[in-house]
Amino acid sequence: MHISEIFYSLQGEGVLTGVPSVFIRTAGCNLSCPWCDTRHAWSREDAAVWSVDKLLDAVARWPQARHCVVTGGEPTLQPELPELTRRLHAAGLHVTIETNATRLPPDGLVCDLASLSPKLMAAGSGAPPPDPDVLRAWLWRGEHQLKLVCSGPGERREILALQEALGADLAPGRLLLMPLTLSDPDASRRCREAVAQLCLEHGFRYATRLHLDLFGGRRGA
Numbered sequence: 702m703h704i705s706e707i708f709y710s711l712q713g714e715g716v717l718t719g720v721p722s723v724f725i726r727t728a729g730c731n732l733s734c735p736w737c738d739t740r741h742a743w744s745r746e747d748a749a750v751w752s753v754d755k756l757l758d759a760v761a762r763w764p765q766a767r768h769c770v771v772t773g774g775e776p777t778l779q780p781e782l783p784e785l786t787r788r789l790h791a792a793g794l795h796v797t798i799e800t801n802a803t804r805l806p807p808d809g810l811v812c813d814l815a816s817l818s819p820k821l822m823a824a825g826s827g828a829p830p831p832d833p834d835v836l837r838a839w840l841w842r843g844e845h846q847l848k849l850v851c852s853g854p855g856e857r858r859e860i861l862a863l864q865e866a867l868g869a870d871l872a873p874g875r876l877l878l879m880p881l882t883l884s885d886p887d888a889s890r891r892c893r894e895a896v897a898q899l900c901l902e903h904g905f906r907y908a909t910r911l912h913l914d915l916f917g918g919r920r921g922a
Contacts, residue, residue, distance in 0.1 A: 702781045703728040704751045705742040705774060708921040709763045712770060713912030715816055715846050715877060717797065722768040723760050725785075730775045732801055732828045734820060734850075738882060738913070741920065742774040753785050757792065772799035783809035803829060805838050815845040819863075821856050833866040840870045848877045848908055853895025861903070877908040 705728040712720045726739065728748030737743075751759075760769060769789050776782055777800055789796050790811040798810070802817040817839055819831035839845060847867075849860060864876060880896040883889040900907045 702751050702753070702756065702779045702785065703745045703748040703774075704756070705739075705748055706921055707756070707759050709766060710921075711911060711915070712768070712797075713910050713915075714879065714908055715848055716875070717768065717814065718909065718911050720768050721766055722770045722797070723763050723766045723794075724770045724772060725756060725760070726772050727774045727776045727779050727782075729778050730773055730801075731778065731803060732775070732820065734828060738910075739772075739774070753781055753788060756785060757788055760789065760792075760794070767793070767795060768797065769794045770797045770799060775801055775804070777804045777807060783807050783811070786811040800839070801828070802831065802836055802839055805835055806842060810842075812842055813844060815839045815842055816848060817845060818848045818850070821849055821851055821859050831863055833863070836867060837870050840867065840872075845872060846875045846877055847871060848879055850879050850881060851896060851899070852881050852892050853899060857899060857903075860899075860905075874906060877906040879908040879910070882910065882913065 705726040707725050709723050712718055712722045726742050728742050729745045730743045733743060771786065776798060786796050787809065795813045796811060797814040797816055798812045799816040802819045817836060819836065820828035822830050851860065864871065878896050878900055880893045883892055897907055899905065
């Protein structure tokens with residue numbers, strides 16, 4: 702597998718925020734979102750090639766961790782992903798897959814939490830619009846969360862349309878809005894306030910980035 706990094710930290714996003722976890726960050730992505738805070742994982746050029754055995758040995762260095770997060774990049778681009786998840790789960794670990802949800806879940810995948818982050822058109826990512834059929838294929842696997850990066854009211858219509866399209870397949874309380882991270886502090890504050898207001902108006906869940914608050918943007922944290 703092409704691996705950008707592996708490290709132990711606190712989960713910074715979503716319903717498991719604050720949970721100590723081992724992160725396996727795969728290299729290579731099929732998107733190039735302008736706000737991405739892990740651009741170093743876009744390309745495989747500087748990535749190391751790890752066997753599944755080697756990854757399991759590395760994860761075992763943190764025996765106190767009961768959660769493992771496979772992220773990217775885009776982990777579904779890795780053919781060995783199903784084997785990795787099966788073996789992590791067999792080792793007693795809770796497995797989260799963080800995906801942009803542009804690709805169907807591969808056969809044989811074991812996933813305790815599907816963390817889905819499709820990209821909104823209004824946010825200017827240049828990514829294809831969220832595909833409800835692909836999203837449902839992930840939602841039907843069980844525990845899930847839908848994390849949408851947004852800047853505020855400009856994405857309201859798109860978010861509500863996606864929520865309606867998914868209907869009862871999306872579990873209650875599992876649509877999370879995460880404000881854009883902006884370089885200008887005042888603009889970033891206004892964005893957070895706008896997203897918070899959107900959550901209050903429609904009952905969405907507000908998502909922070911705990912890892913950025915604690916560790917900044919440095920790698921391996």
